[in-house]
Amino acid sequence: MNFPHLVSLAAYLASHGVLCLRFTCKGLNIVHRTKAFKTVVEYLRHSDDYKLSGVFLAGRSMGSRAAASVIRHLGQEDDDDSFIQGLICLSYPLHRPKLQSKLQDEDLLLIKCPVLFVSGAADEMCEKQLLEGVASQMKAPKKIHWIDKANHGMAVKGRTADDVMEEINVQVFTWLRENTELENK
Template sequence: MNFPHLVSLAAYLASHGVLCLRFTCKGLNIVYRTKAFKTVVEYLKLSDDYKLSGVFLAGRSMGSRAAASVIRQLSQDEEYVDFIQGLVCLSYPLHRPKLQSKLRDEDLLFIRCPVLFVSGSADEMCEKQLLEGVASKMKAPKKIHWIDKANHGLAVKGRTTDDVMEEINAQVLSWFTENIELEHK
């Protein structure tokens, strides 16, 4: 939750009028993370306190994988089809390092809402050609933004974290704006 990329992105989006809720789950277990993420989405949908018409889900690394899993699960319920308006995946962990033969793409192939991937071109857990191949099979509208020479932590030699975050934040806000405009047409 307090990962610098997520803090920066949430602050940037909030400063541009996009309400952000950040939360965390202890542990790396994907099943546990997915349950926690799903519980938050269900709460937001049913809450009388918020009365939201829709949400975009986002996550970094394993969090983006959990968000994709939640979208796949909830998309089977008509009540959630229009509620979940998009997915942002920062450093989606498409495969384990050096294990490109076992892709973690099963949830991505079922998603129908717009998806933005922001990944490093040197990410050891998301080889560029493999993500582009998976994206070409996806039925959802999708966009991939590559951070040149960035690793899985989105670090780039010769660039500051703030500089990289400016690029990421501007890209995510632009994508949100495009997708919110499409939703209202």
């Protein structure tokens, strides 16, 4: 939850009028994370305190896998899956380092809502050619933004972390505006 990229993105989006809810799930297990994410989504969907017409789910690394899993499962359970309007994947872990033969793409292939991937072009857990191949098989509208020379942690030799985060933030906000009815803010 307090990962610098997520803090920066939430602050940037909030400064542009987009409400963000950040939460953490301490367990590393994908099943546990998915259950936690699903609980938050269901709370927001049915809350009397918040009258939301829809949300975008986002996550970084395993958080983006959990978000994809939630979207897939909620979409299968409910014919009206319009509450979740899109998915933002920062550093999606498509495969384990040096184990490109076993892709973690099953949820991505069944998602119907728009998806934005922001990945490092040198990410050891998301080889560029493999993600582009998976994206070409997806039914959902998708966009991939590659951060040149970035690794899985989005570190780029010769660039400051703030500079990289600014690029990520602008890409996410631009994509959100393209995929929602946000006013020009």
